[in-house]
Amino acid sequence: MFLGIDIGTSGVKAILISADGKLAAQATAPLSVSRPQPLWSEQDPAAWIAATEAAVLALPAELRSRVQGIGLAGQMHGATLLGAADEVLRPAILWNDGRSYAECAELEAAEPALHRVAGNLAMPGFTAPKLAWVRRHEAALFARVRSVLLPKDYVRLVLTGDKASDMSDSAGTLWLDVAARDWSDALLAATGLSRSHMPRLYEGTEATGVLRSDIAARWGMARVPVAAGAGDNAAGAAGIGVIADGDALLSLGTSGVIFVANDAFRPNPAEAVHAFCHCLPGMWHQMSVHLSAASCLDWGARLVGVDVLAFLKLAETAGPGTGPEIFLPYLSGERTPHNDPHVRGALLGLDADSDPGRIATAMLEGVAFALADGLAALRNAGTRVEQVSVIGGGARSRHWGRIIAAALGVKLAYLDGGEVGPALGAARLAQIAVTGAAVSDACGAPAVTDVIEPDLLLAERLSHKREKYRRAYPALKTL
DSSP states (O other): OEEEEEEOSSEEEEEEEOTTSOEEEEEEEEOOOBOOSTTOOEEOHHHHHHHHHHHHHTSOHHHHTTOOEEEEEEOSSOBEEEOTTSOBOSOEEOTTOOTTHHHHHHHHHHOTTHHHHHOSOOOTTSHHHHHHHHHHHSHHHHHHOOEEEOHHHHHHHHHHSOOEEEHHHHGGGTOEETTTTEEOHHHHHTTTOOGGGSOEEEOTTSEEEEOOHHHHHHHTSOOOEEEEEEEHHHHHHHHTTOOSTTOEEEEESSSEEEEEEESSOOOBGGGTBEEEEOSSTTOEEEEEEESOSHHHHHHHHHHHTSOHHHHHHHHHHHOTTOSOOEEEOOBTBBOTTTOBSSOOOEEEOOOTTOOHHHHHHHHHHHHHHHHHHHHHHHHHTTOOOSEEEEESGGGGOHHHHHHHHHHHTSEEEEETTGGGTHHHHHHHHHHHHHHOOOHHHHTOOOOEEEEEOOOHHHHHHHHHHHHHHHHHHHHHHTO
8 A cells, every 4th residue: 555645735635555555545635835924825734734644544554554655745835834843934825825925026137047057937836935025024934944845845854854846836936946846055145045944855756764663553553655756736736647759638626727848948938838847757737826726616616605616516517608797716816827816806897687606607617718828828939729628626527627618629537536636646656666666667647537528619709709708807906
């Protein structure tokens, strides 16, 4: 058995896979996000540890006793600040936190090589601007910082005592020389840090340490190796076999991501495309990232007073492209292609006949339009995408899939077990680290259970709404 643990934003998922890669068990434990001020998004790292423990212990004890290795995946970009005794100095600042917008502009001005070396624009979601913000606004605390870890890597520290990270997660800090797969001294210095503050770097398929004896005893397993693992999106890609140049996935989780594997480093910062290392040696990837995707459905369901399944049913009953309502899904700002932490969502075109069904439909369409903008940015970087594999909680809705396929103009492939997400990739990386299995063998694509082809008639109906959607952002920005 191999254990995969995904430190998500809304919860921790733990899964077990057998030696043949089949899912044997899974469990989750919830997490909450704190928003103490506008633009802020934080979590207590202690909550990650408690949720990890709860999720793992919810797995069958007999299966846990057969675990041979552990892999970690997690939400990217979060800044976990530790002092000299590895104590947590403040709540972790998360990926969807927008407070460091001023520091982003200053970093780009101070370090002209940032785009070339890091391969990305400075955005508030990334880790480096967060530390620049802390340096300015919490100077006494910044002086006490001895280590900066990403969320999954703080969990690793607690589990193993080792400060380590993988290339894919570290590429999202803006401190990594992404082409060289090494820390950049110049980018670290731009935020007043050095290599001494950083964890040791590993490929995602390498072991970084072993489980501490007290935790192993509590979990009912041996002191097994812990693999470097991956950032959530790279782990999700490894889990469904997106491992070769041109392979693509669409992750419909809290955020929405289009991920394309590359055999070379291909940045396109001009349109806020992310270019990172993959979690596999010698591979990179590009992403378009939308900060609100399935989270819009959660919000919309609360707005009309139903659960998410009922919300989706309302949208399906109303039908896509039928009403005038336009939804801009910028509930937490936006990355690709706008790089705008200040913009907020909007519901436009309401009339006396607007009802919960038409509002639900507009929300599904709005996220689809945002994803289409992201795919256009990837294509402008020279990436060809004709089919994407769908993962994440949003993959459960085929109705939403039909809207997305029409808006993007690509086929959507639904995979057996695709909703498991990054935890599956983490488990597969653990299997490679322990057994030395070939990537192509351990990370093969699951069987395709369904394919949604773009509906050309629906695409035509949606095209008029998408044009209004695209014209709405510049107007909204002025407000």
